Amino acid sequence: MEYRIPKRYTITAALPYANGPLHIGHLAGAYLPSDIYVRYLRLQRRDVVFICGSDEHGAAITLRAKKEGITPQEIIEKYHTLNSRAFADFGISFDIFHRTSAPLHYDTAQAFFLQLEENGAFEIEESEQFYDEQFGQFLADRYVTGMCPKCGAAGAYGDQCEKCGSSLNPTDLIDPISTLSGTTPVKRKTQHWYLPMHNHQAWVEEWITSGRFKDIASPVVPHDASAWKQHVRGQCLSWIRDGLKSRAMTRDLDWGVPVPLPNSDGKVLYVWLDAPIGYISATRQWAKDHNKDWSLYWQDPNTRLIHFIGKDNIVFHCIIFPILLKAHGGFILPDNVPANEFLNLEGDKISTSRNHAVWLHEYLEDLPCRKDELRYVLTSISPENADSEFTWKDYQTRINSELVAILGNFVNRVWVLYHKYYNGLIQGSGDQISFHDVDLKDMVEKTYDSISQHIEQFRFRQALFEVMDLARLGNRFLTEKEPWKKQSIAPVESAHALTDCLLLTAHLGRLLQPFMPDTSKRIFGMLSDEISQLFWDEPIILKPGSQINNPILLFEKMEDDQITKQIEKLQQANQVKAEPISSTMAPLKSEVVYDDFARMDIRVGTIKEAVRVPKADKLLQITIDTGLDVRTVVSGIAEHYKPEEIIGKQVVLLVNLASRKLRGIESQGMILMAKDLQGKLYFISPEQMIDPGSDVS
RNA sequence: UGCGGGGUGGAGAAGUUGGUAUCUCGUCGGGCUCAUAACCCGAAGGCCGUUGGUUCGAGUCCAACCCCCGCUACCA
Numbered sequence: 001m002e003y004r005i006p007k008r009y010t011i012t013a014a015l016p017y018a019n020g021p022l023h024i025g026h027l028a029g030a031y032l033p034s035d036i037y038v039r040y041l042r043l044q045r046r047d048v049v050f051i052c053g054s055d056e057h058g059a060a061i062t063l064r065a066k067k068e069g070i071t072p073q074e075i076i077e078k079y080h081t082l083n084s085r086a087f088a089d090f091g092i093s094f095d096i097f098h099r100t101s102a103p104l105h106y107d108t109a110q111a112f113f114l115q116l117e118e119n120g121a122f123e124i125e126e127s128e129q130f131y132d133e134q135f136g137q138f139l140a141d142r143y144v145t146g147m148c149p150k151c152g153a154a155g156a157y158g159d160q161c162e163k164c165g166s167s168l169n170p171t172d173l174i175d176p177i178s179t180l181s182g183t184t185p186v187k188r189k190t191q192h193w194y195l196p197m198h199n200h201q202a203w204v205e206e207w208i209t210s211g212r213f214k215d216i217a218s219p220v221v222p223h224d225a226s227a228w229k230q231h232v233r234g235q236c237l238s239w240i241r242d243g244l245k246s247r248a249m250t251r252d253l254d255w256g257v258p259v260p261l262p263n264s265d266g267k268v269l270y271v272w273l274d275a276p277i278g279y280i281s282a283t284r285q286w287a288k289d290h291n292k293d294w295s296l297y298w299q300d301p302n303t304r305l306i307h308f309i310g311k312d313n314i315v316f317h318c319i320i321f322p323i324l325l326k327a328h329g330g331f332i333l334p335d336n337v338p339a340n341e342f343l344n345l346e347g348d349k350i351s352t353s354r355n356h357a358v359w360l361h362e363y364l365e366d367l368p369c370r371k372d373e374l375r376y377v378l379t380s381i382s383p384e385n386a387d388s389e390f391t392w393k394d395y396q397t398r399i400n401s402e403l404v405a406i407l408g409n410f411v412n413r414v415w416v417l418y419h420k421y422y423n424g425l426i427q428g429s430g431d432q433i434s435f436h437d438v439d440l441k442d443m444v445e446k447t448y449d450s451i452s453q454h455i456e457q458f459r460f461r462q463a464l465f466e467v468m469d470l471a472r473l474g475n476r477f478l479t480e481k482e483p484w485k486k487q488s489i490a491p492v493e494s495a496h497a498l499t500d501c502l503l504l505t506a507h508l509g510r511l512l513q514p515f516m517p518d519t520s521k522r523i524f525g526m527l528s529d530e531i532s533q534l535f536w537d538e539p540i541i542l543k544p545g546s547q548i549n550n551p552i553l554l555f556e557k558m559e560d561d562q563i564t565k566q567i568e569k570l571q572q573a574n575q576v577k578a579e580p581i582s583s584t585m586a587p588l589k590s591e592v593v594y595d596d597f598a599r600m601d602i603r604v605g606t607i608k609e610a611v612r613v614p615k616a617d618k619l620l621q622i623t624i625d626t627g628l629d630v631r632t633v634v635s636g637i638a639e640h641y642k643p644e645e646i647i648g649k650q651v652v653l654l655v656n657l658a659s660r661k662l663r664g665i666e667s668q669g670m671i672l673m674a675k676d677l678q679g680k681l682y683f684i685s686p687e688q689m690i691d692p693g694s695d696v697s
Numbered sequence: 698u699g700c701g702g703g704g705u706g707g708a709g710a711a712g713u714u715g716g717u718a719u720c721u722c723g724u725c726g727g728g729c730u731c732a733u734a735a736c737c738c739g740a741a742g743g744c745c746g747u748u749g750g751u752u753c754g755a756g757u758c759c760a761a762c763c764c765c766c767g768c769u770a771c772c773a
Contacts, residue, residue, distance in 0.1 A: 231702095341702080349767065380721095381710085387702060387767085394709070397722060405735055413732040420731075459713075465720080472720095479729070479737040553733060619771060636772050662771065673773040681773055 006304035006335075008047035010297040011038050012279045013092075014309040015055035015100070018079040019064050022086050023357035024390060025343040025350040026310070028378040033340060033460055034308035035092045036379065039514035040455045043536045049297050052087070053098030053282045054080040057256040058271035059143055063179065072255050076101060086360040090371055091517050096289070098282030100257075100274060108281035109274055110260035112328060113193075113249075117261065121327035122193040122249065128171065129192075129252065130185035132178040138252030138266075139185050144176050190252055192267070193259070197244035200323045204244070207333070208236050208318065227457065229385065231311065232339050236318045244319070249273045276321040304335045311339050338458040341383040345390050346570060355573040358390070358566075366566065372516035373399050373555065379515055382461045392566045399558045407471040407508070408554040413478060414501040415526065415551030421487055426502065427495040428544035433503055436496035443473055444507050448536070451511060460515075467511045474504050502527070506542065510534040519554055526551060601656035602672070602696040603627065604686055610643035613665065621665055622646070626655055627693015634667035640681040652684045652696055 013034040016022060031052075038050040056076040065072040076099070084097045098105070116122060130139040171187070178185045208228075249270045250259050256268030268274075280298055287294035297303055307317045317337050325331040343350065350357045363374060377395050380402075381388045418424055426433060435441035447470050454463035481497035509523035513533070524531040526549045527542065534540065605624040613619035618636040620643055633653065652672045659668045673681045686694070 344767085347766095388710090391709090394722095397709090400733095401721065401735095404733060409732055409735050413736075415732095417731050454713090457713080462711080462713085465711080469720090475732095475736055476738090478731080482729075482731085484731045485729090555733085557733065613771085634771090640773095660772095667772095671773080675773060 006046075007300070007302035008297060008304070009038075009041055009049070010279075010283065010303055010305045011041075011048060011050045012305075012307050013050070013052045013094070014307075014313055015053050015275050015278050016079075016083050017058070017060070018054040018056045018076040018083070018099075019061045020079060020352055022083050022360045023350055023352070024345070024360065024363070024374070024378060025357070027090060027092075027360060027374075028343045028382055028390075029310035029340045030308045031087065031090075031092045032375060032378055033338065033382065033384075033458065036460050036463075036514045037306070037308070037455060037458070039093060039517065040452075040536075043510075043513060043534075044452075045535055045537075049283060049286060049292075050093060050095045051098075051279050051282045051286070052092075052094045053096070053100065053278050054083065055271070055275045055278060056080065056099055056101045057268070057274050059251075059253060059255075062253065062255045063143070066180075073101075082361055089364055090360065090375065093517075096282050096286040098278065098285050100278040100281070102281065102285065104285050104288075105278055105281035106257050108284060109257045109269055109277045112277050112280070112324075113257075113269060113273070114260055115328050116249075116324065117193070119327060119329060121195065121324075123196050123246065124191060125194050125246075125248075126189055126191045128187035129190045130171065130176055130178070131188040131190075132180050132183065132185050134178075134181040134183055137180075137254075138188070138190055139178055139180070143179050144185065145179055192248040193250045194246045195249050195320075195323065195327075196246045197320070197323055198246065200326070201240065201244045203326075204319055204323060205237075205240050207322070208233060208240070227336055229338060229458070231341065231385065232314055232318065232337055235311070235314045239315050239319060247320070272316055272320060273324065276316070276324070299330050299332060301332055303332055305332050307334050307337045309337065309339045311341050314339050336458070341385065341387045343378075343381070343383050343388055343390055346392070346567070347389070356570065357573075358570075366569075367562065372519045373403060373558075375516055376403060376464070379460050379464045384459065384461055392563045392570075396558045396560075396563045399555060402468060403555040404557050406468060406475065410471050410474045410478070410501075411505050411508075411523065411526070411554055412551055413475075414498065414505055415548070417483060417498055418502060418548060419551070421483070421498070422495070424548045424550075426542055426544050426546050426548060427499050430544065432539070432541045432543060433499050435500055435503060437477070437500050440473070440477060440500055440504065444470065444504065447511070452536075455514065464515050467508065467515065470504070470508060470511065474501060474508075477501065477504075502548070503540065503542065506531075506534075506540045510536070510540070522552060522554060525549065598697075599656075600654055602652060603655050604650055604690055604692060604694040604696065605653050605655075606692045607646050607649050607651060610646050612638055612643055613662075619662060620646075622671070624651070624653065624669075624671075625692045626653070626669075627691060628655070631655075631668040632666060633669050633671060634662040634665050635671045635673075637671070637673065637681055641683075646683075649683060650685050650689060650692070652686075 011034055014030045016026060034050065038048055041048045054076065056072075061072050061075055065075050068075075080099055087094065087097060100109075130144050131137070132139055132143075176185055177183070247270075250264075250267045251270050252266055253268050254266065256271065257274050258264070259267040259269060280294075283297050284294045286292070287297070298305070309317055314337065317334065317339075322333045325333055345356060345358065348356055364371065367373075373395075377398050378390070380398060381390060381394070435444070447466055451463045451466050454460070454466070477497070478501060481494070483494040483498050486494045486497075505523060506527055509520050509527070509531075512520040512523070521532065524534070528546070528548070531540075603626055605626040607622055608625055608630065609623040611621050613621050613634060618638050620635050620638045620641070622633050622635055624631055624633055654670045654672065655668075657668075657670050659666055672684050674684055675681055
């Protein structure tokens, strides 16, 4: 297949959702890879725009605002500011960091929607949706929870079951509950605009598998489908094979971009329609600010569109958004979506709610000026094709034995020697120095090719590794040439070797630019006052006779106490975990009549035996004397009570609950427990020992 | 129980399209002394989870199985 070289690039990084701060997982997942890629493209003098912004709509923000008792506006202001500063601090070089609350975005999104409507892309459907009578509003997505119809898990949201990953409609849920009032919602009729994705199934599948279209009229750069990461394609295809379904593109909410049609009061665009259009509106804003034509970046088939995201966003970027773009018409489709997998932290999943994370805004406070070090480590362990793990110990090792010992040390050795023997005056003749050692020159040239290839194929980890390899080569070269020994016997040879090292350092500086921009600048600064950036193809001009600057240490060793501090911090954070969440008291349940209550047979029982259920974290198998009989109850309290310490205790249990098998064990009844705001469980027991079987009412 | 990820020298990891098994840390020995006790060389250490298959050739492809991890089931 012929692949056309693109004229320009539109690079997007996932819009961070403006209801929380960013952590290293975000950086490693989408922002660092995209930044490396973009910096590389710029150094190749390619025409590129790098787009991002805050995603500021959706039910999760309104829910959070409600919980914290502030307005959605206050939430998004806070996190937009915090996150844009974090990006700037880590050198993520967006051309624009926009936001979906901007007026231009409203215009863009509404116009996009109207065009879709005009093209007949939607099906308007009147449907029954859940409605909370107490709050007088429809319950979109996350406003409803219930049991997942696919996997049976409790606590699934209206739009998605986080347990099994299925995407859902709120009305699919079994035993739905409104998260606003805690009551069971009623169904009411409402009208929504649906995207009949099944109509697009054929071409999407074709496009994902082959990169081609059979039927498309507009010219499109055919992308190389085999260049897509395996896990990305795999997830898309499994979604497609499952059958694409119609999906509502509007919601009954008061927070978002209003549907720009008559009779649509109280309706806004679905956040997943809204957000990707944010890429487009951000581009428009950027174009406006820089006197460019935004449409070239989204509509010209010679433009290459690439979305950098985490794996949680794959289907939206690979299926839903492309469908929207094609249904709208005139837009190009993504050429690649190099989604990363997840980054774990110290043996556990990164979790915002459990505060198990390294927050970007705290990192630089704790470890000032260690920005490039984090960029280096996160790129080295980038979860490009599989989940990977960040540990502070590994972070320390990589800094000390790679950045300090290999790269920093090499540069320092060269500078010290160069000053010692030549007072920092560049040796040689002619206009500029060039390599004397043919093998070294060869290796450097090969490395350029190889790094380019890796970056173009989104293998940043490997690319960075090869830069470091060049520094290793430098150390070896220096040791072999031993100028400190040969300086007196073979001064010319020594000068050649050291000057080669100087030049090698300049190449290292250039190659490091995409990965560690500050380090690169410092290397250039040591070489010459005139170099602040080097394009990939630019000759490196170091004039014989000119003076190099004094050495500075590029990296400093990471001491144990700094690392220990971070590890402790994480452990402390884990201990106070979940407090903010569980401190919300369970909402009042709906009223019951006395008869409902009277039907429950609740009695006191004495625990006779208790053992852990094998292969279950939470379950205890408990034998209880209920007075009537001795029965087995399986209870999910193993994280709170040890089996031996509860034997002999009296508990209150519901004895006429229908029995149910749990992990193969018949559980006959349910022990009543109290749960405090931290989520800890406590038995409900009579004040003193009484007869088993005593009735509770 | 379902889904996902993974099993490569002591530890942690690379390994792109199948063709001499690589890096970092650690261990041992040597060298060097320009260098942030850093650098360089060498060595020991691997049935690349198991079994079978495809192939001239498999860590790499196919099949089955075993094991580990995460979420889930594991309901208060």
